Amino acid sequence: MNKKIGDVILDVRNISLNFGGVKALTDISFDVREHEIRAIIGPNGAGKSSMLNCINGVYAPQQGSIRFRGQTFTHMNSHQVAQMGVARTFQNLALFKGMSVLDNIMSGRNLKIKSNILWQALRIGPAEREEMVHRQAVEHIIDFLEIQAYRKTPVGQLPYGLQKRVDLGRALAMEPQVLLLDEPMAGMNVEEKQDMCRFVLDVNDEFGTTVVLIEHDMGVVMDISDRVVVLDYGKKIGDGTPDAVRSHPDVIKAYLGTSH
Amino acid sequence: MAFFLETLFGGLMAGMLYSLVGLGFVLIFKASGVFNFAQGAMVLFAALAMARFAEWLPALTGLHNGALVALLAFALAAVLMGAVAWLVERLVLRHLVNQEGATLLMATLGIAYFLEGLGQALFGNDIYKIDIGMPKEPIFVLDSVFPGGVLINKEDLYAALIAALLVAALSLFFQKTSTGRALRAVADDHQAAQSIGIPLNRIWVIVWCVAGVVALVAGMIWGSKLGVQFSLATVALRALPVVILGGLTSVPGAILGGLIIGVGEKLSEVFLGPYVGGGIEIWFAYVLALGFLLVRPQGLFGEKIIDRV
Numbered sequence: 001m002n003k004k005i006g007d008v009i010l011d012v013r014n015i016s017l018n019f020g021g022v023k024a025l026t027d028i029s030f031d032v033r034e035h036e037i038r039a040i041i042g043p044n045g046a047g048k049s050s051m052l053n054c055i056n057g058v059y060a061p062q063q064g065s066i067r068f069r070g071q072t073f074t075h076m077n078s079h080q081v082a083q084m085g086v087a088r089t090f091q092n093l094a095l096f097k098g099m100s101v102l103d104n105i106m107s108g109r110n111l112k113i114k115s116n117i118l119w120q121a122l123r124i125g126p127a128e129r130e131e132m133v134h135r136q137a138v139e140h141i142i143d144f145l146e147i148q149a150y151r152k153t154p155v156g157q158l159p160y161g162l163q164k165r166v167d168l169g170r171a172l173a174m175e176p177q178v179l180l181l182d183e184p185m186a187g188m189n190v191e192e193k194q195d196m197c198r199f200v201l202d203v204n205d206e207f208g209t210t211v212v213l214i215e216h217d218m219g220v221v222m223d224i225s226d227r228v229v230v231l232d233y234g235k236k237i238g239d240g241t242p243d244a245v246r247s248h249p250d251v252i253k254a255y256l257g258t259s260h
Numbered sequence: 261m262a263f264f265l266e267t268l269f270g271g272l273m274a275g276m277l278y279s280l281v282g283l284g285f286v287l288i289f290k291a292s293g294v295f296n297f298a299q300g301a302m303v304l305f306a307a308l309a310m311a312r313f314a315e316w317l318p319a320l321t322g323l324h325n326g327a328l329v330a331l332l333a334f335a336l337a338a339v340l341m342g343a344v345a346w347l348v349e350r351l352v353l354r355h356l357v358n359q360e361g362a363t364l365l366m367a368t369l370g371i372a373y374f375l376e377g378l379g380q381a382l383f384g385n386d387i388y389k390i391d392i393g394m395p396k397e398p399i400f401v402l403d404s405v406f407p408g409g410v411l412i413n414k415e416d417l418y419a420a421l422i423a424a425l426l427v428a429a430l431s432l433f434f435q436k437t438s439t440g441r442a443l444r445a446v447a448d449d450h451q452a453a454q455s456i457g458i459p460l461n462r463i464w465v466i467v468w469c470v471a472g473v474v475a476l477v478a479g480m481i482w483g484s485k486l487g488v489q490f491s492l493a494t495v496a497l498r499a500l501p502v503v504i505l506g507g508l509t510s511v512p513g514a515i516l517g518g519l520i521i522g523v524g525e526k527l528s529e530v531f532l533g534p535y536v537g538g539g540i541e542i543w544f545a546y547v548l549a550l551g552f553l554l555v556r557p558q559g560l561f562g563e564k565i566i567d568r569v
Binding site for chain 2: 056058077078079082083087088090094095096097098099103106107108110111113117120121122123170171174
């Protein structure tokens with residue numbers, strides 16, 4: 001893999017998050033560089049999703065800060081984070097079930113649509129042109145994810161693997177600088193996993209999108225990520241290249257166990 | 261036969277008004293999962309506002325063109341409903357994010373009482389008229405088919421036209437605009453909607469505004485037929501069976517449910533009433549809703565509720 005990894009785009013500093021007496025995250029720090037694929041791994045309950053939700057503005061950590069392109073945000077809403085250029089997918093699919101595939105992905109471009117509501121309703125003037133531009137962008141994503149045949153299908157009717165793709169498509173439609181993927185391969189069969197890996201690598205390659213990825217599947221993580229953070233019981237126990245992490249004794253003890 | 265058609269038509273007209281009130285319920289429930297008990301109070305509040313604005317405007321501005329005054333009064337009342345929506349979000353909903361459905365329901369019950377009181381305190385509690393210049397004279401149609409023809413109120417036709425225009429505008433808004441898409445997105449999944457940059461608070465204000473305008477139109481039509489008075493607030497109770505029948509999450513369901521109940525009420529009253537001593541109109545809707553709750557609790561078009569464990 002020969003790509004240009006840039007400066008730090010996302011800097012997580014000393015994040016601690018409690019739910020009442022439960023410590024979900026304790027003093028976590030790591031950074032994400034532009035254009036890289038950064039994985040966060042760890043056993044069940046290690047705090048991976050909590051970490052992602054902090055970055056995404058769903059949870060407000062009690063301590064620490066998150067800097068995105070030099071701007072600090074600790075107490076921000078999800079929608080503000082989205083406006084800054086961070087998109088995400090969900091572990092337990094959170095698609096808009098009543099809408100078609102096209103509308104779901106189109107909704108990802110909502111922030112970019114600027115024309116007047118009345119013009120949009122009547123499809124006249126600039127609104128028409130704008131709609132065309134966004135529709136083209138969405139069609140590009142649909143082609144990219146190979147879901148052309150399901151354009152008009154309500155997403156609720158699609159099989160799980162395809163719904164995951166639509167979830168990714170909606171996030172891509174935002175043209176994010178950072179893409180947060182919450183267990184994109186969870187619950188998939190081998191073939192679907194391979195497809196998803198290919199999409200993640202292609203997104204990273206083609207659009208230069210920085211990817212932060214939470215994953216259970218060790219094989220997947222080691223194959224596609226540039227650097228890996230390992231969490232266990234809310235603490236960081238490893239950070240580095242896949243090879244370095246793989247051989248780290250703490251990581252082996254906590255996570256890999258007897259698999260090596 | 262002509263009498264049957266007249267009854268049917270009368271039922272459709274009443275049903276249309278139920279539909280409009282039911283639509284208000286559905287809009288808010290879809291977008292925020294809140295069952296808005298205050299919809300009836302909003303109808304009353306909006307209608308009172310419009311009736312009184314139309315009364316005060318000529319004195320304040322010297323305008324005497326009836327249509328213009330009605331239009332201005334409508335616009336002012338719409339703005340007022342917008343302000344109500346904003347305040348409801350600010351003072352109530354914002355503080356109750358992620359609370360149980362029952363908590364939110366109780367909050368809207370509180371809003372209902374507050375609006376009823378405030379409306380009457382601000383605008384008085386007499387019976388007021390709304391005059392939007394609808395022609396009152398009856399017309400006869402189909403007189404070549406039936407002797408004497410079928411009697412229809414022109415006013416009702418206009419009312420139906422207004423309601424149809426409103427529904428058409430709403431569906432354009434929901435289907436074709438990015439805001440409409442955002443509203444549907446919020447209705448389906450709050451967290452996902454936020455993750456693509458949709459601010460929940462603003463969406464809630466918009467939804468309550470839309471519901472407020474729907475309430476205003478319902479109140480306006482009702483008020484111009486029968487006058488504006490406190491009993492308007494109770495139309496919400498008549499519209500409850502409508503949304504049970506049509507499904508809480510379905511806009512077409514609210515419309516069809518309203519029509520079915522309107523027609524069912526009138527037909528059963530006229531044709532079955534004599535056998536049971538009358539009064540069917542009063543309970544028909546509720547018994548129908550009860551039947552639906554037993555057989556098809558999600559309503560005609562509602563989403564089937566499946567709990568995944």
